[in-house]
Structures are given as C-alpha cells and as structure tokens.
Amino acid sequence: AQSVTQPDIHITVSEGASLELRCNYSYGATPYLFWYVQSPGQGLQLLLKYFSGDTLVQGIKGFEAEFKRSQSSFNLRKPSVHWSDAAEYFCAVGAGTGRRALTFGSGTRLQVQP
Amino acid sequence: DTGVSQDPRHKITKRGQNVTFRCDPISEHNRLYWYRQTLGQGPEFLTYFQNEAQLEKSRLLSDRFSAERPKGSFSTLEIQRTEQGDSAMYLCASSPRDEKTGELFFGEGSRLTVL
Numbered sequence: 001a002q003s004v005t006q007p008d009i010h011i012t013v014s015e016g017a018s019l020e021l022r023c024n025y026s027y028g029a030t031p032y033l034f035w036y037v038q039s040p041g042q043g044l045q046l047l048l049k050y051f052s053g054d055t056l057v058q059g060i061k062g063f064e065a066e067f068k069r070s071q072s073s074f075n076l077r078k079p080s081v082h083w084s085d086a087a088e089y090f091c092a093v094g095a096g097t098g099r100r101a102l103t104f105g106s107g108t109r110l111q112v113q114p
Numbered sequence: 115d116t117g118v119s120q121d122p123r124h125k126i127t128k129r130g131q132n133v134t135f136r137c138d139p140i141s142e143h144n145r146l147y148w149y150r151q152t153l154g155q156g157p158e159f160l161t162y163f164q165n166e167a168q169l170e171k172s173r174l175l176s177d178r179f180s181a182e183r184p185k186g187s188f189s190t191l192e193i194q195r196t197e198q199g200d201s202a203m204y205l206c207a208s209s210p211r212d213e214k215t216g217e218l219f220f221g222e223g224s225r226l227t228v229l
Contacts, residue, residue, distance in 0.1 A: 004156075032215040043118075043205060044157070044220040051215055090156050094216020097162065098170040101147060101209070101216040104156030 002027040002093045006105035013081050014113045021076040021108050023091030032094035033074040034102065035065055039087045047089075050074060061085070086112045116140070118221035120206050126227045127196055134192045135224040139208030146189050147218060148181055149205040150174060157205055163189060196228045 003026045013019055025031055032051055036044040048059025055067040065076045074091060091105045119138045127133050139146050144165050149157035160179070162170040165186040175181070178196075183189040193200055203225045207218035 009154075032217070034217065036220075041223075041225070043120075043222040044207075046217070046219075049215070049217060092156075092216075096214060096216060097145065097164075097209075099159045099162065099172060101159070101162070102157075102218055104158075106154070106156050 002031070002095050002100070002103045004091050004093050004103055004105035006089075006091055006108050008108045009106070010109045010111070012111040012113060015083050016080050019076075019078045019081045019085070019110070021089050021091075021110070023074045023076065023105060024072050025074060025091070025093045026072065027093050027095065029095075031074075033065075033067060034092045034094060035059065035063070035074075035076050036090045036092060036104075037061075037087050038090065038107075044090065047076070081110075081112055083112045083114065086110055118206055118208055118219055120204075120221040120224050122224060123222060124225045124227075126229065128229050129196060129198060131196055132192065132194045133196060133226060134190055135204050135206075135226075137189045137191070137206030137221060138187070139189070139206070140210075140219055141187075142210060143208035143219070144186065144211045145209045145213065146183055147207040147209075148189070148191050149207065151203040151205055151223070152201075160191075160204075193226070196226075198228045201226055201228045 005024045035047040092102045146163040148160040151157040163183040203223045207220045
C-alpha cells in the first residue's frame with residue numbers, strides 16, 4: 001500500500017525567503033505525485049502534479065517540485081515566499097481509483113513572518 | 115465552470131443528533147469521493163462512487179455512516195447518532211471517467227462540530 005511522510009509538521013519562514021517542504025513517499029511502482037494547499041477552513045487546491053517526464057514540475061503561485069526516484073522524494077520549493085502563502089500543504093501519492101486514488105501525508109503548516 | 119460544491123459549510127450539532135451533508139460534483143465527473151479530515155491530519159478516504167454505485171468503503175465508515183448517490187449526480191453523507199469523535203471536516207471530491215492518476219477535484223468541505 002502507498003504511504004506519504006511529511007517530516008515537518010510546522011515551518012516558519014520570513015517573507016521573501018526561500019521555502020522547501022519535504023515529502024517522502026512509498027509506492028511499489030512509478031508514482032503519481034501531487035501537492036495540494038489548504039487555507040484555513042477551506043478545501044484543497046491543487047498546486048502541481050508529477051506524472052512522468054521532466055522531474056522538475058512547475059505549478060501555480062510560483063511553486064515547483066522535484067521528483068527524485070532514488071530518494072523517494074517529491075519536495076516542494078518556492079524561491080521567495082509571500083505572506084499569502086501561509087497555509088497547510090499536503091503531499092499525496094495517487095494510484096488509480098477508489099481508496100487508492102489519493103493517499104495524503106499529514107501536512108506541513110507554513111507560517112510566514114513579516 | 116462550477117467546481118465541486120458542498121452544503122452546509124458548517125454544522126454544529128448536539129451528540130446523538132443526525133446530520134446530512136450534500137455534495138454536488140463537477141457535472142461531467144462520474145466518480146465521487148468522500149474524505150474525512152481531523153485537526154492536524156491529512157484527509158482520509160471514506161468512500162467512493164462510480165456513477166450511482168458505491169464501490170468502496172473504508173473501515174472508518176462505521177454503521178452510523180451512510181452515503182448515497184441515487185442518480186449518479188449529487189451525493190449525500192449521513193451520520194446518525196453523532197458522537198464527539200465525528201467532529202471533523204468532511205471533504206467531497208470528484209474526478210472524470212478516464213482519470214487514471216488519482217487526481218481529484220475537491221470541494222470547500224463541510225465542517226462538523228459535535229457538542
């Protein structure tokens with residue numbers, strides 16, 4: 001069964017600083033990988049996804065993520081964080097339909113200091 | 115283009131009462147999912163419909179929970195005899211017929227507070 005680990009529960013960065021959120025996955029085949037963002041009291045918005053091909057994928061809001069098969073990682077990055085990026089970020093691995101459609105990590109809460 | 119909509123957005127109820135949540139998926143999506151998210155956790159799978167057929171249920175879905183999608187369009191999730199442990203955000207998501215990767219489109223969620 002697939003699983004996702006997000007080692008950092010909470011991260012605080014200063015506005016304008018760079019950001020990297022870590023994600024490690026476990027899956028027996030080539031994974032489909034996703035990052036979703038959730039603002040307080042809101043649903044989940046897709047930031048970016050990796051299916052195949054170029055291991056560096058670009059998403060919305062200036063985010064990017066790099067797939068590293070050797071490390072089973074899919075870390076999310078942003079060169080310069082804005083105050084509006086404060087939210088909870090979820091990494092997920094997809095494997096088809098039903099209960100295997102998406103398995104989420106426990107999330108990383110991002111706080112942005114002025 | 116309307117996304118996935120859920121109603122109500124917030125529900126406060128007393129322990130022992132029944133509650134029902136509604137989800138309207140994206141119109142051309144035939145697959146519909148319910149997830150539960152508790153504080154500080156990622157969403158967890160509850161159940162999955164393809165058209166009107168409920169094809170999978172998680173062990174999290176106790177016998178107090180029932181989900182339906184009678185005409186293959188909107189879905190309802192009912193919780194009977196609510197308990198404080200049912201307090202959570204209930205997320206609905208949908209995906210199109212030919213989706214193979216697991217990508218889901220989520221609604222804003224229905225937050226349940228059981229007093």
